[in-house]
Amino acid sequence: MTYQPPLYDIADALACVGLDDVLALPAFAHIDRDSVQEMVGEFARFVASEIAPIDTVGDAVGSRVDHDTGRVVTPQGFAEAYRRFVAAGWPAVPFPEDWGGDGLPWVVGMALQEVLASACLSFSLCPMLTQSGVELLGQSGTAEQQARYLGRLVSGEWTSTMALTEPDAGSDVGALRTRAEFAAGVGWRIFGTKVFITWGDHDLADNIVHFVLARAPGAPSGSRGISLFAVPARLVGPDGSLGEPNALRCVRVERKLGIHASPTCVMEFDGATGELVGELHRGLPAMFTMMNTARLSVGVEGLALAERAHQAAWAYAQTRHQGRLPGTDPAASVAIAEHPDVQRMLLTVRATAQAARLLVYATARAVDESRHHPDPRRQSRAGEVAAFLVPLAKAWPTDMASAMASVAIQVHGGLGYLEESGVTQIYRDARITSIYEGTNGIHAIDLVVRKLGIGPESPLMGLARRLESCAQGLRVGGQRDAATVLGQAADTLVWSAKWLVARRADAPLDALAGATPFLRLAGTTVGALLLGERHLQRDGSGPLPAADAFFIRQLLPIALAEAPAIRAGAGSLRE
Numbered sequence: 001m002t003y004q005p006p007l008y009d010i011a012d013a014l015a016c017v018g019l020d021d022v023l024a025l026p027a028f029a030h031i032d033r034d035s036v037q038e039m040v041g042e043f044a045r046f047v048a049s050e051i052a053p054i055d056t057v058g059d060a061v062g063s064r065v066d067h068d069t070g071r072v073v074t075p076q077g078f079a080e081a082y083r084r085f086v087a088a089g090w091p092a093v094p095f096p097e098d099w100g101g102d103g104l105p106w107v108v109g110m111a112l113q114e115v116l117a118s119a120c121l122s123f124s125l126c127p128m129l130t131q132s133g134v135e136l137l138g139q140s141g142t143a144e145q146q147a148r149y150l151g152r153l154v155s156g157e158w159t160s161t162m163a164l165t166e167p168d169a170g171s172d173v174g175a176l177r178t179r180a181e182f183a184a185g186v187g188w189r190i191f192g193t194k195v196f197i198t199w200g201d202h203d204l205a206d207n208i209v210h211f212v213l214a215r216a217p218g219a220p221s222g223s224r225g226i227s228l229f230a231v232p233a234r235l236v237g238p239d240g241s242l243g244e245p246n247a248l249r250c251v252r253v254e255r256k257l258g259i260h261a262s263p264t265c266v267m268e269f270d271g272a273t274g275e276l277v278g279e280l281h282r283g284l285p286a287m288f289t290m291m292n293t294a295r296l297s298v299g300v301e302g303l304a305l306a307e308r309a310h311q312a313a314w315a316y317a318q319t320r321h322q323g324r325l326p327g328t329d330p331a332a333s334v335a336i337a338e339h340p341d342v343q344r345m346l347l348t349v350r351a352t353a354q355a356a357r358l359l360v361y362a363t364a365r366a367v368d369e370s371r372h373h374p375d376p377r378r379q380s381r382a383g384e385v386a387a388f389l390v391p392l393a394k395a396w397p398t399d400m401a402s403a404m405a406s407v408a409i410q411v412h413g414g415l416g417y418l419e420e421s422g423v424t425q426i427y428r429d430a431r432i433t434s435i436y437e438g439t440n441g442i443h444a445i446d447l448v449v450r451k452l453g454i455g456p457e458s459p460l461m462g463l464a465r466r467l468e469s470c471a472q473g474l475r476v477g478g479q480r481d482a483a484t485v486l487g488q489a490a491d492t493l494v495w496s497a498k499w500l501v502a503r504r505a506d507a508p509l510d511a512l513a514g515a516t517p518f519l520r521l522a523g524t525t526v527g528a529l530l531l532g533e534r535h536l537q538r539d540g541s542g543p544l545p546a547a548d549a550f551f552i553r554q555l556l557p558i559a560l561a562e563a564p565a566i567r568a569g570a571g572s573l574r575e
């Protein structure tokens, strides 16, 4: 099955979340809607012809360590595809012009990332992580560090990694043991082992800059005493020239369920030369500034795989003939797409992918406004909205990706269980997106413990008001059923939030217990809201499109049934 970039759906979603408003910000005066569409179209053509074809071989062969050189070798076609990707200038698109980028809105960058992740998730992770490195250096690096690294990371000539996780420090990053030592005249040296480092070594670029979290002498314990270091795989001279290999290596590439072409490396730092990025002991706040966008990028992966699952399932359902329908010729079988039960599956995946796209793009729009709105009050409000939406935009689409890949397998019947169907790869690849960049359980807790407020100006109450007004608009347009469910969703969201906020103070374990069901409720509700608002923006007088009506009328009520689980309390969960 070949992936077709859904250009119409992408353009439509960009318009719906307010691309025009973003482009009207002074920071984007150099670009208009037509040139955005042109760029997305050109990128889609590039990806369809250069990147999509390496996905299957990447899955079948995987990256591995070459025992002679000790270096990681990627599957055939990856290095060449990456060279073309860089030569065409694609990595630079979303970065500010003074960092060497094209200065496009983040929301446009997310649309490009969607296409890339749909075509080949493994490949897309390498530029995605480099993007995080660029943001870190752009925000926290010294002028000298920026001069040395930034341009080459923005262009994609070099790549970077995020090296946080250790065997005993996963969700609890503060438990890390990697240490940094300072020697006069020598500088910082890094000692320790990092695990699960994505694209920790490879043959795509001449250098890899590892952004490593480590503890320096005199650091307070826990997450407050962590510093951030840039540790290049090959040392870089003051003039930018490449020097000797640094004292670090990939000791193993993990064997894993999916994303086989993306090397997941155990990295050993044995006195490697590093440079402090940002303030000593203040590495984690620097990392967190960047993580909002990294998390959003993982949310994009979820939506990208849900889209791909839909394309595969839909195409198969048109061609596979099985069974008959009541009232049709008993001698002739029908395409399985004719069976209501298969239609339910197809619509579930299509509607979910669309809702996920709107959720992720709407969050990216808030990120753009939080960075570029000329009115500081609007900027800070957008920052709060983005902070609230990011855990939703990371966790909901990624959980949905696994569920939707499973539905796509079901549509394929027995063939879906075989590797030759291709949907097995989507299923295997999707699973990691709920785990890395913070597990979805940790994001649900972040939402409930840190982001959830119920004051009149809180993002949650803003959403509740939008739900009411969308319900009203749909009612006026004759969509009574959909309006009723959206109204119920507003009520359920608000009283669930009030319960959680009250428990957060008095019985915090109860609030923690309700976090994941609350995230499921909120993710589905925001998806439904955005679909409803899109309909009203278009005109609102006609019937809702089938997938949107299905999502609001048939899937949203399932999410509303999370209400008892949200309020069941921690006592209900002990075995």
Ligand SMILES: Cc1cc2nc3c(=O)[nH]c(=O)nc-3n(C[C@H](O)[C@H](O)[C@H](O)COP(=O)(O)OP(=O)(O)OC[C@H]3O[C@@H](n4cnc5c(N)ncnc54)[C@H](O)[C@@H]3O)c2cc1C
Pocket (backbone or CB within 6 Å): 161, 162, 163, 164, 165, 169, 170, 171, 172, 195, 196, 197, 198, 199, 256, 264, 432, 435, 436, 437, 438, 439, 440, 441, 442, 445
């Ligand atoms: C393929 C792959 C690529 C990765 N890439 C990178 C990378 O590039 N860089 C990097 O630094 N890391 C990377 N990781 C690591 C990834 O981010 C961690 O695996 C993840 O953060 C979870 O940590 P853990 O594996 O230690 O699980 P644990 O923290 O042990 O969690 C196990 C379970 O317990 C739950 N849990 C843990 N603590 C709490 C809590 N306080 N409250 C409630 N529930 C909790 C979790 O949600 C999870 O369900 C990658 C992992 C994989 C598998």
